[in-house]
Amino acid sequence: MNVGGVPLRPLAAAPGRDAVVVIDQRALPHRLQFATLASVQDVFTAIRDMWVRGAPLIGAVAAYGLALQARVDASDAALAAAVAHLQSARPTAVNLAWALQRMQRHLFALPASERGGAAWDEAGAIAEEDVRVNAAIGRHGLPLLQAVAARKRGPVNVLTHCNAGWLATVDWGTATAPVYQAHAAGLPLHVWVDETRPRNQGASLTAWELGQAGVPHTVIADNAGGHLMQRGQVDLVIVGCDRVSARGDVCNKIGTYLKALAARDNGVPFVVAMPTSTLDLALADGVSEIPIEERSAREVTHLAGLDAAGSVVEVQLTPAGSAAANPAFDVTPARLVSGLITEHGVVAAQEDALRQLMEERR
């Protein structure tokens, strides 16, 4: 997508095949800042410390991390160790494991001498596939927005949580792909952007993205969505996901479940943009089986922002003696999900429908 009118992606492979350049998302929305990752350890740090985040993007960046490892030592042992290390950076999103396993499968089938070049090509293929997948999610999601526009006056009001935008992917985003396509098609739109505490990916990333694209939007506290739905001010909720179980339970950023409950209570469709790489058919009950990452309490007790002098500073919000807890994801049971927008079309959040979709595509 464009930034200041210029196309930009959050991930670019260096022409010398010796590094990847990423947007360091910790500095947004106040500064657009890049970081060069030149080793598997750089990639590990960038994923763990969330310089890059978003399930599809961390899969693609991790694939490049393995390619950086393959440049140095492409032995089975070295690659397997790198896979295990990278996979440990974030436990919840399945795309990370999915991309690393795909890379490992591909490379183990080749002699070590060919692995360096092949790894770079395969990481590039994963990244380009992500772009095509998200564009397809946009095409399949667009009719949902058009249908709302056809039955009401004024803009279509979408609510989204966290950032499932192009910054969370290689391009287009997942939840935002239908929004960007609708905006490009001239559909009147307005997006309610959940701030998404504690890391504020909505207020800092989604709002920034939508602003760059000229999409009308309003930032709200995470607390406000239910009230807006009660007042008829939300036509559709679209979110991304980090892992979806075989029966359609959706693991996504903490707080998603609360919005799904409010959507159900008010008859608002709650749809999830899901690349099929995010589907984990090995899991049935998402609520009990998906591991939920517990992140640092400091993300709750402290918050960074721009001070009056234009510097980014971190401030403490809580009393010195108060503990904080920080579960990073929650699981929305399939019964609350109106539909999953995949690259192959919209599918019900039901086990038979999901298994059939994957069978057909095998």
Added chain:
Amino acid sequence: MNVGGVPLRPLAAAPGRDAVVVIDQRALPHRLQFATLASVQDVFTAIRDMWVRGAPLIGAVAAYGLALQARVDASDAALAAAVAHLQSARPTAVNLAWALQRMQRHLFALPASERGGAAWDEAGAIAEEDVRVNAAIGRHGLPLLQAVAARKRGPVNVLTHCNAGWLATVDWGTATAPVYQAHAAGLPLHVWVDETRPRNQGASLTAWELGQAGVPHTVIADNAGGHLMQRGQVDLVIVGCDRVSARGDVCNKIGTYLKALAARDNGVPFVVAMPTSTLDLALADGVSEIPIEERSAREVTHLAGLDAAGSVVEVQLTPAGSAAANPAFDVTPARLVSGLITEHGVVAAQEDALRQLMEERR
């Protein structure tokens, strides 16, 4: 309640009857700072700009505001103008109107010459009544916590939203009164404190109060409560309220409705501490009839905290071009409310039960 072991209230009448001293709650949890309010305009500003907040407390402070007016000009016209002015400071909480109407009724029945002294006495009576009411709410709520303790090992896990603690009242708090009484009785307790964006009354006020009282607690993002309930980590939700309709719809801080939905979805009791002064029998449908205050977007886009040097600074969270919306309250439909803890006992969130309670007490 005690601060540093010393009893303190958020509101104290000056012995000379010429001012009230309040805790300026904007500085908490980082500084304990007081403000002296010596005129009706001081009181108006303190309520509107939330130096003091919490439905019961603003009722009591407003009563003193009218008493300060009565010192200067106790004519019907002057008092009526002051009532209208003070009432306009915050539109949602009914206690403000309740306290001012009670003062006006009382004073209009007296000759102007007696109104100055009588107003001060009546404001004091309102404040002392609030203390008694909240202590009674604590006594009636305590058995709910004891019942949980009797059937489980480990601490009773309470979740609360916003600050319905002693800082929101003259003493004890409403939602916290049962917690403080249970803690004093030696019941093992732990409180999940919703941060409560955008103004963070949970992270800055409730956490501070509980810390001062030695009650174990953990601050969480507002997004986390549903996940904790799914995992069985919440035994009971207790919140305060700003206005309750005749049929039991509960208006409280924005985001309360989302927690009520999650409580219902997970079989967790959702109880509301309600002084009967917060009941508005003139309203039936809380969702459509209670006016919801829309506060400044700046409360969403900016946030104050303690920087590394120990100064309180305000930082901007959102991109420069992004709008924000800030509805301050939402309404939880009565069907989601397990019970209302009043000063007269626990009552169902049902119109017949509420009308009967008020009939009996008339």
